[in-house]
Amino acid sequence: MSSEPIKIGYCLSLTGPLGANGQTARLTHQIWQEDVNSRGGLLGREVTLVCIDDQSNAASVVGIYESLLFEQQVDLLLGGYGNNSITPAMPLVIKNERFFIGLMGLGVNNELHYDRYFAMIPTGSDPNVALTEGFFYTAARQTPRPKTVAILAADADFTKNPIAGARINAAQFGFEVVSETKYSLATTNFVSVLQDLEPHDPDVLFLCSYLNDSVGLVRAIPESGIAPKVIGGAMIGPQSTSVQEQLGPLLNGLVNYEYWLPTAKMTFPGVEQLISRYQERATGTPADALGYYVTPMA
DSSP states (O other), X not given: OEEEEEEEEEEEOXXXXXXXXXXXXXXXXXXXXXXXHHTTOBTTEEEEEEEEEOTTOGGGHHHHHHIIIIIXXXXXXXXXXXXXXXXXXXXXXXXXXXXXXXXXXXXXXXXTOOTTEEEEOSOTTOHHHHHHHHHHHHHHTXXXXXXXXXXXXXXXXXXXXXXXXXXXHHHXXXXXXXXXXXXXXXXXXXXXXXXXXXXXXXXXXXXXXXXXXXXXXXXXXXXXXXXXXXXXXXXXXXXXXXXXXXXXXXXTTOXXXXXXXXXXXXXXXXXXXXXXXXXXXXXXXXXXXXXXXXXXXX
C-alpha cells in the first residue's frame, strides 16, 4: 500500500445518552477498517479513522467537522449516529460539497435534497411515515379497535420527524390524536409526565424517546395509573442489550421498531459473520453486547 493513508473523519456520540449506540458503531467501523486494509485499502492506500466524541451534544458537531476539514484535513467525511450527530453537520457538508454517509438519521435530507448524502437506514423514500407505519398497523388490528392516540416525545431534534410520521399514520388508520406532549431530556420523574395524560385516557400511547428516558418511561407506566391498549412506536433503547437487561419482563407487550434481527429474511450475505465477529469483540466493552440494532447498518 502507498505510504500516504486515506483519512476518514467523523464524530460519534461515544459518551452521554447515546453513548451505547455510538460505541457500537465505533467498534463496527473498526472491523470494517481492518477488513478494508487487509484487502489493500482504498485506492491502494491504508485507511485511518479519525473519530471524535461529540458527547451526545448536537451543539459540538459543527466545530468537530470544521476541525476535521480545515485543521486535520481529512480526505473523506463520515456522518455520525442519528439526527443529533448528522443534522447539524449538513450545512457545512453542503457548503464544502462533500460526500456524506449518515448512520440512521431519520429524514435528515428530506428538505435539503443534497445529492451527495446517503442514509444508512432502511426506511425508504418516505422515512417519517415508514418508521411508525408498523406500529399503527398493529394498533389498528386490535379488538376492540383503539380510537384515540396520545403522542409523548422527548424535546429533541430526533423526535420531530417520527412525530410528523405518527400524525400521518394516525390519520391514515383512522385514529384521533387527543394530545401531543414533549418532555425535557432532563426529566427524571416520568410518572408525573404520564399522569398528565390521564384526562385524555388514550387507547394508544405513542412514545418517541432516547435510551435513558425510554427506561424511565417503561418503568413509570405501571405506576402512572394509565392503561393504553398499545404502547411504543419510536423508542430508542428497547433494541439495546443493556436496556433489555434493565427492564426484562417490563418490555413484554411493547410494540416498537427494529431495523435488523437474526431472522431468515434478514440474513443477507456476510451479516452472520459480521455479527459473530462483532459480538466476540464487544465482550467487556461499552458497546452493545448483541449489536443487532446498529452493527449491520454501520
